[in-house]
Amino acid sequence: MSGLRYLEGVVTLTLDPDACTGCRMCAQVCPHGVLEMREARAVIVDRDACIECGACARNCAAGAVSVVPGVGCAAGVISGWLRGTGPSCDCSTGGC
Amino acid sequence: MSGCCPASPEDYSRYAEGFVTGRLPTLPGPVPVVSTTLTLADRLGGWRVRWNVGRSDHRVRPGLYAVGSPDDSSPVLVSANYKLSFDALRGELGGVDAWILVIDTRGVNVWCAAGKGTFGTAEIVSRVRRVGLAQVVSHQVLVVPQLGAPGVAAHEVRAGCGFRVVYGPVRARDILAFLAAGMSAEGGMRRVGFTLKERLALVPVELSALWRPRALLFAFAAVALGAVGPWGYSAAEGVARGGALVAAVALGVFAGALVTPALLPWIPGRMFSVKGALAGAVLAGPLLLAAGAGPLMTVWALAAVTAVSSFAAMNFTGSTTFTSLSGVLVEMRRSLPWQVGAGVFALAGWVAAAFVGGLA
Numbered sequence: 001m002s003g004l005r006y007l008e009g010v011v012t013l014t015l016d017p018d019a020c021t022g023c024r025m026c027a028q029v030c031p032h033g034v035l036e037m038r039e040a041r042a043v044i045v046d047r048d049a050c051i052e053c054g055a056c057a058r059n060c061a062a063g064a065v066s067v068v069p070g071v072g073c074a075a076g077v078i079s080g081w082l083r084g085t086g087p088s089c090d091c092s093t094g095g096c
Numbered sequence: 097m098s099g100c101c102p103a104s105p106e107d108y109s110r111y112a113e114g115f116v117t118g119r120l121p122t123l124p125g126p127v128p129v130v131s132t133t134l135t136l137a138d139r140l141g142g143w144r145v146r147w148n149v150g151r152s153d154h155r156v157r158p159g160l161y162a163v164g165s166p167d168d169s170s171p172v173l174v175s176a177n178y179k180l181s182f183d184a185l186r187g188e189l190g191g192v193d194a195w196i197l198v199i200d201t202r203g204v205n206v207w208c209a210a211g212k213g214t215f216g217t218a219e220i221v222s223r224v225r226r227v228g229l230a231q232v233v234s235h236q237v238l239v240v241p242q243l244g245a246p247g248v249a250a251h252e253v254r255a256g257c258g259f260r261v262v263y264g265p266v267r268a269r270d271i272l273a274f275l276a277a278g279m280s281a282e283g284g285m286r287r288v289g290f291t292l293k294e295r296l297a298l299v300p301v302e303l304s305a306l307w308r309p310r311a312l313l314f315a316f317a318a319v320a321l322g323a324v325g326p327w328g329y330s331a332a333e334g335v336a337r338g339g340a341l342v343a344a345v346a347l348g349v350f351a352g353a354l355v356t357p358a359l360l361p362w363i364p365g366r367m368f369s370v371k372g373a374l375a376g377a378v379l380a381g382p383l384l385l386a387a388g389a390g391p392l393m394t395v396w397a398l399a400a401v402t403a404v405s406s407f408a409a410m411n412f413t414g415s416t417t418f419t420s421l422s423g424v425l426v427e428m429r430r431s432l433p434w435q436v437g438a439g440v441f442a443l444a445g446w447v448a449a450a451f452v453g454g455l456a
Contacts, residue, residue: 070420
């Protein structure tokens with residue numbers, strides 16, 4: 001890890017522990033170790049590392065995890081404003 | 097300039113095919129066998145893509161491919177039809193017998209396509225059916241790159257085509273270790289970092305904005321407007337004053353799009369706009385001193401460089417691996433007013449400098 005961290009207390013990630021079935025998918029797909037399994041249930045262990053990619057929520061069959069997915073891209077936000085759409089990752093150039 | 101995901105023009109006229117070395121007969125039909133060695137041409141192609149030269153035809157025909165001599169028990173690895181993604185995968189598969197299922201992401205890499213949903217559940221399900229995968233392999237397991245997970249719901253893939261999704265490692269270079277460990281990726285294999293090398297690899301895309309027409313247009317406008325002043329119209333003043341403005345903006349782009357990404361972990365601040373402004377000020381200050389700039393020029397040039405570098409650095413958020421949309425929106429709300437303000441202030445100072453020669 002490069003140890004780089006972004007702003008704190010801003011992300012939309014939520015977890016409903018009562019709905020969790022302990023399938024481990026969210027912990028597996030998270031690229032930043034935000035979710036972990038503890039006593040067969042998912043817990044959010046590093047909320048501020050979340051990048052809102054949406055992988056956890058998409059792969060939660062029980063619907064216990066939710067997040068408003070998006071791409072943290074200022075250029076995408078601006079191009080969304082200019083086109084009157086939401087933030088969009090469709091820049092004309094570039095490569096992630 | 098921008099560093100985030102590419103657009104996906106619907107041009108299917110050209111597919112890269114140089115890597116096909118033969119055909120392997122299977123029940124649904126012959127499957128192309130691909131080389132696991134990347135050629136000079138493959139690497140040059142990757143270089144061209146990074147520098148934004150003809151990247152839209154850098155795609156692979158969707159479908160099933162073979163590496164080595166796979167049979168019905170060999171693993172199926174899912175990939176995007178962006179040639180760099182496909183190359184990164186096949187280049188790691190030397191000595192392995194496997195199937196590669198290339199899905200149609202319109203020539204966009206796994207991560208970006210997953211964010212848009214083109215690397216997604218529906219495309220995987222329909223591609224599995226179209227290639228007749230169930231007739232090729234006897235198991236029902238798909239290895240999907242972990243970075244595709246934002247677009248793929250494993251439980252829905254299973255419901256849709258019977259195949260179980262196992263998420264593979266983040267990086268293609270870990271695929272052998274993942275397979276050797278019985279399809280298990282642990283710890284670091286599942287984590288996304290952002291190394292100096294990874295950061296610098298993105299810089300060309302940022303800088304390629306510099307030779308776009310609008311950059312030239314800006315330079316011409318600066319020289320043309322710089323020529324106008326109390327003296328009437330002077331080409332020499334235009335070159336000097338316009339040149340100074342262009343230099344300030346170029347320095348801002350350099351500080352924000354190259355220096356800031358390279359030194360990201362070491363520049364203080366969480367917000368990219370703050371990091372960029374700092375980098376710009378630290379670079380511009382000594383240069384202005386050394387150039388013996390007058391007080392007015394020092395002020396407008398410093399404002400111009402920091403405004404541009406702050407904005408350019410903020411635009412790098414899309415190229416990073418650790419920013420969230422919510423965070424970027426917060427950062428933009430806080431920073432844009434300052435950036436615009438500093439830019440307007442810089443332009444006003446630059447115009448004023450034409451009229452107060454003593455201070456400039």
